[in-house]
Amino acid sequence: xxxxxxxxxxxxxxxxxxxxxxxxxxxxxxxxxxxxxxxxxxxxxxxxxxxxxxxxxxxxxxxxxxxxxxxxxxxxxxxxxxxxxxxxxxxxxxxxxxxxxxxxxxxxxxxxxxxxxxxxxxxxxxxxxxxxxxxxxxxxxxxxxxxxxxxxxxxxxxxxxxxxxxxxx
Amino acid sequence: xxxxxxxxxxxxxxxxxxxxxxxxxxxxxxxxxxxxxxxxxxxxxxxxxxxxxxxxxxxxxxxxxxxxxxxxxxxxxxxxxxxxxxxxxxxxxxxxxxxxxxxxxxxxxxxxxxxxxxxxxxxxxxxxxxxxxxxxxxxxxxxxxxxxxxxxxxxxxxxxx
Numbered sequence: 001x002x003x004x005x006x007x008x009x010x011x012x013x014x015x016x017x018x019x020x021x022x023x024x025x026x027x028x029x030x031x032x033x034x035x036x037x038x039x040x041x042x043x044x045x046x047x048x049x050x051x052x053x054x055x056x057x058x059x060x061x062x063x064x065x066x067x068x069x070x071x072x073x074x075x076x077x078x079x080x081x082x083x084x085x086x087x088x089x090x091x092x093x094x095x096x097x098x099x100x101x102x103x104x105x106x107x108x109x110x111x112x113x114x115x116x117x118x119x120x121x122x123x124x125x126x127x128x129x130x131x132x133x134x135x136x137x138x139x140x141x142x143x144x145x146x147x148x149x150x151x152x153x154x155x156x157x158x159x160x161x162x163x164x165x166x167x168x169x
Numbered sequence: 170x171x172x173x174x175x176x177x178x179x180x181x182x183x184x185x186x187x188x189x190x191x192x193x194x195x196x197x198x199x200x201x202x203x204x205x206x207x208x209x210x211x212x213x214x215x216x217x218x219x220x221x222x223x224x225x226x227x228x229x230x231x232x233x234x235x236x237x238x239x240x241x242x243x244x245x246x247x248x249x250x251x252x253x254x255x256x257x258x259x260x261x262x263x264x265x266x267x268x269x270x271x272x273x274x275x276x277x278x279x280x281x282x283x284x285x286x287x288x289x290x291x292x293x294x295x296x297x298x299x300x301x302x303x304x305x306x307x308x309x310x311x312x313x314x315x316x317x318x319x320x321x322x323x324x325x326x327x328x329x330x
Contacts, residue, residue, distance in 0.1 A: 038287075039287070039288070039289060042287035042288060043288065046287075046288070072281065075274075075277050075278075075281075076277075076278065076281060078274075079274035079277065079278055082270055082271075082274060082306060082310070083274075083302055083305070083306045083309075085309070085310075085313070086305065086306040086307070086308070086309025086310045086312075086313065087305060087306075087309055088309075089309045089310070089312055089313040089316075089317060090305070090308065090309045090312055095316075095317050095318075096313070096317045096318050096323055096326070097318065097326065100326055100327065100330075103330075104330060113330055117328070128248070128251075131244060131248070132248070134244075135241060135244060135245065138241055166328075169328060
């Protein structure tokens with residue numbers, strides 16, 4: 001863990017002998033937690049109306065970065081869709097088959113229906129497969145950069161394939 | 170290392186004024202010597218650290234760690250529910266899916282809020298809103314399972330078009 005080192009010339013409580021440096025003989029815990037320090041950082045900078053430094057607008061995008069935000073995006077999107085369906089179930093008067101028949105009667109055409117199926121299947125399969133990749137990381141494996149890219153491309157490829165396959169069912 | 174030496178130097182200045190600093194020519198070895206001179210004031214060179222949950226011996230809350238594990242457990246459970254829902258549809262899997270999906274979504278959105286929402290009041294409001302959303306979602310899905318066709322049948326019907 002990174003230790004936030006600050007030196008104060010004042011009487012402190014001797015808690016432990018730090019083994020990381022020869023310069024400090026004692027380590028005294030700060031009164032605040034890291035969470036509080038973070039909140040203080042945000043409060044101070046927001047209060048001073050400081051602009052945020054450019055970050056995502058200037059940093060070079062990479063495949064792992066894009067996959068990560070896509071994982072988050074599909075997660076939020078799917079969660080939103082599920083909440084919308086649940087809310088609709090509570091609010092709308094008719095039953096599910098009723099509304100499905102209503103959509104059927106629009107005669108959307110096979111192309112549009114297939115596209116819609118792909119549009120639903122892709123976020124589900126990408127989020128699921130990338131989720132497996134996350135679990136793989138959680139057991140401590142696959143962190144080397146070539147592995148990250150290999151598993152990443154595998155997830156992308158499999159997602160497209162599964163979505164395409166599901167499109168035709 | 171240099172930062173530490175510089176900070177040690179600063180403490181030197183704070184305590185004894187600027188003159189001793191001017192007499193110290195090199196950085197690292199001098200700082201070592203300097204610290205030994207403070208035998209008489211052992212409390213002076215004190216590193217202020219964050220006592221994290223793990224290091225704090227008096228109270229240790231494993232809440233965050235358990236939450237992490239629970240998140241992964243629900244994820245694995247949800248993965249397993251997929252094939253079961255396909256091969257064995259029915260009310261049991263419908264309600265299990267409703268619970269697992271809502272919980273996984275609730276915790277996932279919670280992480281998103283933790284990442285992007287800052288400020289004590291804003292965090293409280295956002296989390297309250299999320300809790301409300303998740304409750305309504307679970308209620309709606311259960312209602313759907315009870316009064317309508319249910320999740321598995323709904324997906325099957327949707328795909329049959």
